[in-house]
Amino acid sequence: MAELFAYMGWSIWFNRNAKRVGSTSLPTEKIYNDAMEWLQEYNSVQEGPIQQDMVSHSNQWRPPPPSAYKINFGATFIDTDSAGLGVVARDSDGMVIASLSKCIRLPPMAADLEALACRRAILFTLEIGLQDVVFEGDSEVIINHLKADQPCLTAFGHIIEEARALSAKLREASYSHTRRKGNKVADKLAKLAKNLYEPQVWMEDIHSSALQFVLLDRGLMPD
Incomplete structure (x- = not known):
C-alpha cells in the first residue's frame, strides 16, 4: 500500500508540473487506475522464492x-x-x-x-x-x-x-x-x-x- 501512495504522489506532482509548463497531463480521475497498473507490475517482480526459481532463466x-x-x-x-x-x-x-x-x-x-x-x-x-x-x-x-x-x-x-x-x-x-x-x-x-x-x-x-x-x-x- 505504501508503494501505491508513493506512486500516486509522484503522479500528482508530475501532473502539476506538466500543467504548469503546458505539457500533456494525466486526468486526475485516471491517476488511481494508472497507479494500480504500476503496482501490479511492481508486485510481479517482487514474487517469493518459488516464483523466482520458475523464471530464473530470464535473469x-x-x-x-x-x-x-x-x-x-x-x-x-x-x-x-x-x-x-x-x-x-x-x-x-x-x-x-x-x-x-x-x-x-x-x-x-x-x-x-x-x-x-x-x-x-x-x-x-x-x-x-x-x-x-x-x-x-x-x-x-x-x-x-x-x-x-x-x-x-x-x-x-x-x-x-x-x-x-x-x-x-x-x-x-x-x-x-x-x-x-x-x-x-x-x-x-x-x-x-x-x-x-x-x-x-x-x-x-x-x-x-x-x-x-x-x-x-x-x-x-x-x-
Whole structure:
C-alpha cells in the first residue's frame, strides 16, 4: 500500500508540473487506475522464492534461435519532461546487428513509456529489414498485453494496438519478458538518450559505453 501512495504522489506532482509548463497531463480521475497498473507490475517482480526459481532463466540475456534475431527494448525517465528509449538487435551469436538511442517527450503515464519503447523497437526492426524476431523487454505488463488475443483496453491500449499492427508486417514475431538484469544493453542505450539532441542509430555497432554489457551477455551465453 505504501508503494501505491508513493506512486500516486509522484503522479500528482508530475501532473502539476506538466500543467504548469503546458505539457500533456494525466486526468486526475485516471491517476488511481494508472497507479494500480504500476503496482501490479511492481508486485510481479517482487514474487517469493518459488516464483523466482520458475523464471530464473530470464535473469540473463538469452540468444534467439539461429534463424532469428532478438530485439531488446528499454525506457527510462530522464527529467520532468523527457525520457529515453533504447533498442538493440542481436543475432544468435550475440553480435549487434543495429542499435538505437532516442530522447522523447515524457508521456503522462509510466506504462505509456514502456509501450512506446516497444512500438519503436518494432518500427526499428522494420526499418533495418529484419523479419524473424523475438521482442524482449523488462515490463511484464506490456509483454503480457502484446501476447494477449483480446484488444488492449488500457489507457495505453492504442500504443499496444499500433505495435501489434506493425509486428503483423513481420514474417515471424514473438514476445519475451526478462528481468532488468537481462535487459542491461537496452537500458543503457535508453539512459544515453539524455545527451542526445536527435535519435542516434548504429549499424553493426553500438555506443562504447554499452559495449561492456554486450560482451558480458556474450560471455554468459550457453555453449
